[in-house]
Amino acid sequence: MSAPDGILLFLCVSSYWRFLKQSKWSVVKAFDLVKAACEWHSKNVAKLDEMKREIAQEKPDLFSLRQVGFDNSGRPVLFMCFAQSSASPAEHTVDSVIMHCQHIAESAGRASKQASEEPDGKQFILVVDCTGLQPAALKKPTMMVKVNQTMTLLYPNTVRGVLLFNYNQEVRNTWRDIKQYLDADTAAKVKFIAVQAVSDTLAQLFSPELGAWLKAEMTANKQTPLSGEQAKFWQSQSGHDPRACPSFVAEYLVDDPPNGAQPHPGMLYG
Numbered sequence: 001m002s003a004p005d006g007i008l009l010f011l012c013v014s015s016y017w018r019f020l021k022q023s024k025w026s027v028v029k030a031f032d033l034v035k036a037a038c039e040w041h042s043k044n045v046a047k048l049d050e051m052k053r054e055i056a057q058e059k060p061d062l063f064s065l066r067q068v069g070f071d072n073s074g075r076p077v078l079f080m081c082f083a084q085s086s087a088s089p090a091e092h093t094v095d096s097v098i099m100h101c102q103h104i105a106e107s108a109g110r111a112s113k114q115a116s117e118e119p120d121g122k123q124f125i126l127v128v129d130c131t132g133l134q135p136a137a138l139k140k141p142t143m144m145v146k147v148n149q150t151m152t153l154l155y156p157n158t159v160r161g162v163l164l165f166n167y168n169q170e171v172r173n174t175w176r177d178i179k180q181y182l183d184a185d186t187a188a189k190v191k192f193i194a195v196q197a198v199s200d201t202l203a204q205l206f207s208p209e210l211g212a213w214l215k216a217e218m219t220a221n222k223q224t225p226l227s228g229e230q231a232k233f234w235q236s237q238s239g240h241d242p243r244a245c246p247s248f249v250a251e252y253l254v255d256d257p258p259n260g261a262q263p264h265p266g267m268l269y270g
Helices: 013-022 027-043 045-057 094-111 141-154 169-179 184-188 195-205 208-220 246-252
Strands: 066-070 076-081 124-129 159-165 190-192
Touching (some): 169 190, 184 190
Parallel strands (some): 124 159
8 A cells, every 4th residue: 555745744653543543443444544544645636736726826815724833742733713814605615625624734744843653643733713703604514524524534633632712602502513423532622712711721731932922813813804914824024923933933934844844835934
């Protein structure tokens, strides 16, 4: 069985452990899962490349999901804010969302500072700023379930945790509808962070630099209307840089980033 370059990033000790865990520790089932993931990846290489070209050349704001730094254990930290995507819910198809998530997950795998031999290696944390979330997007739970199913097929047990900030009751109600379609382990990873717990949560999980960047980023995204600087999150700005925290910008948003990591297809470097 051959594997394309992208999936090879995850065929390591930690990845084998994740596939085994997903298959309830059955070696035969784990092998079948790895094979299915490699086959899916091989069939969709061209589609992934086309999506990256579209974002880079035409619609850098189609998706705001990007890597912005690392947690205190060296796990990649991904961030997204709905207010920073100008796309309508109709533009976010199942295929396009999956392709972008796949690209970001593989880039995070390249950038990860965790040892690939660790059982929990190559995991990441997702920070979601719900500011700007349109009601129409909440009416597409089927898409969210399909995206989760595909990402679970490709990268089982890769998400360490999902932290939601600036949510409203409608978001919580939608989560209750989606939760019933997810396995208990996946659902348990999703945490709603109350306003009064924001500072403590950021301080516990992230460095002072990344915590300060996340707080500044989410504060800036609350502006109505959203400033031009924040809307163009893929560009360097004077003052607060919406691309990522300063140390991540210096190390990874360069012409030749470590291990070929590409935190976002439309990200401008320099």
